[in-house]
Amino acid sequence: AQSVTQLDSQVPVFEEAPVELRCNYSSSVSVYLFWYVQYPNQGLQLLLKYLSGSTLVKGINGFEAEFNKSQTSFHLRKPSVHISDTAEYFCAVSMEYGNKLVFGAGTILRVKS
Amino acid sequence: NAGVTQTPKFQVLKTGQSMTLQCAQDMNHNSMYWYRQDPGMGLRLIYYSASEGTTDKGEVPNGYNVSRLNKREFSLRLESAAPSQTSVYFCASTQIGFLGETQYFGPGTRLLVL
Numbered sequence: 001a002q003s004v005t006q007l008d009s010q011v012p013v014f015e016e017a018p019v020e021l022r023c024n025y026s027s028s029v030s031v032y033l034f035w036y037v038q039y040p041n042q043g044l045q046l047l048l049k050y051l052s053g054s055t056l057v058k059g060i061n062g063f064e065a066e067f068n069k070s071q072t073s074f075h076l077r078k079p080s081v082h083i084s085d086t087a088e089y090f091c092a093v094s095m096e097y098g099n100k101l102v103f104g105a106g107t108i109l110r111v112k113s
Numbered sequence: 114n115a116g117v118t119q120t121p122k123f124q125v126l127k128t129g130q131s132m133t134l135q136c137a138q139d140m141n142h143n144s145m146y147w148y149r150q151d152p153g154m155g156l157r158l159i160y161y162s163a164s165e166g167t168t169d170k171g172e173v174p175n176g177y178n179v180s181r182l183n184k185r186e187f188s189l190r191l192e193s194a195a196p197s198q199t200s201v202y203f204c205a206s207t208q209i210g211f212l213g214e215t216q217y218f219g220p221g222t223r224l225l226v227l
Contacts, residue, residue: 009153032213043117043203043218044156051213090155099144099210100171103155 002027004091006104014112015083021076021107023091033074034092034101035065044090050074061085086111114139117219119204125225126194134189134222136204142217144210145187147171147179149200150221156203162187163210194226 007022025031032051036044048059055067065076074091091104120135138145143164148156158171160179168179176198178190187206191198201223205216 004155006155034215036218041221043220044205045218046215049213049215092156094212099207099212099214099216100146100158100161101156101216103148103157105153105155 002031002093002102004093004102004104006091006107008107009105010108010110012110012112013081016080018079019077019081019085019109021089021091021109023074023076023104025072025074025091025093027072027093032094033065033067034094035059035063035074035076036090036092038088038090038106040087047076047089081109081111083111083113085109116140117204117206117217119202119219119222121222122220123223123225125227126191127227128195130194131190131192132194132224133191134202134204134224135186136188136219137186138204138206138217139185140206140208140217141184142206142208143184144207145181146205146207146216147177147187147189148203148205149173149198150203151200159189159202191224194224196226198224199226200224 003026005024034049035047050067058064088106092101117138146161147159162168162181165184204219207214207216
């Protein structure tokens with residue numbers, strides 16, 4: 001069965017510092033990869049996704065992610081975070097009929113001033 | 114467009130009680146999903162409906178039933194609630210259900226089972 005591992009449950013960072021949230025997946029077939037963000041007491045919102053083509057994917061709010069097939073990773077990065085980026089971030093993979101998503105456990109990003 | 118809406122926003126149940134969580138989307142999407150979110154476990158798929166008239170089990174279907182009432186609505190029913198079903202429930206939809214399509218999520222229903 002496919003799985004998604006988010007290596008950090010919480011990442012504290014100071015405002016304007018860079019951040020990387022790590023995600024690894026297990027699969028021997030082609031995958032489609034997503035990052036979703038959940039602000040407090042809200043639903044999930046798509047940040048970015050990788051379907052094919054360029055391995056560097058740019059999303060909303062200045063986030064980007066790089067797909068690395070050999071390392072089965074899809075890490076999320078932002079060069080300079082803001083207080084408003086404080087949220088929980090979920091990596092997910094879709095590789096089954098019906099576009100069902102398998103989610104990682106989530107990483108809470110806490111941006112401090 | 115309201116997107117994906119869910120009712121109620123919050124519910125407290127006693128063990129053994131039943132309830133139905135409602136979900137509706139106004140985006141003319143074909144596929145709809147129910148997930149539960151638990152701390153440290155991310156979201157897990159309970160049931161999904163690839164199109165009107167079809168439903169299939171996901172990863173954690175035990176204790177739940179679903180109904181795809183029409184293209185817009187997809188409800189989740191707990192027949193006899195248990196404390197282990199305390200969770201946040203999210204409904205999502207996607208246009209066709211092809212791999213790689215974006216899923217759009219509702220705001221969630223917070224359920225506490227005592």
